[in-house]
Amino acid sequence: MVIAGDDEKAKATVGALIDKFGFDVVDAGPLKAGWRIQRDTPGYGPRRTAEEIRGDLAAAKRYAEMKT
Numbered sequence: 043m044v045i046a047g048d049d050e051k052a053k054a055t056v057g058a059l060i061d062k063f064g065f066d067v068v069d070a071g072p073l074k075a076g077w078r079i080q081r082d083t084p085g086y087g088p089r090r091t092a093e094e095i096r097g098d099l100a101a102a103k104r105y106a107e108m109k110t
Contacts, residue, residue, distance in 0.1 A: 044068045044085065044095060046076035066092035070099055078102040 043065045047053045057067040070078055078099045079085050085098030 044070050044079045044099070046070040046073050046079070048073045068092050068095045068099070075099075077104060082108065 043060050045053055045056055045060070045067060046069070047056075053069060057069070060067050070076060077083075079102070081087075082105070083098065083102040085095050085102065090098065
């Protein structure tokens with residue numbers, strides 16, 4: 043599961059909880075990077091491994107950069 047946020051302590055707390063649920067945590071960085079997992083980006087929706095999600099985050103494009 044992807045998390046993003048500006049509070050490192052809060053991300054650590056949420057990440058630990060997600061880990062207890064049995065999911066891998068992928069930190070997308072600060073909250074302003076959260077767009078990388080929004081609708082219509084590669085990592086949105088499908089079940090993916092942590093490695094695949096990292097690739098999806100790197101490949102994500104903002105809506106303005108997408109061809110319509």
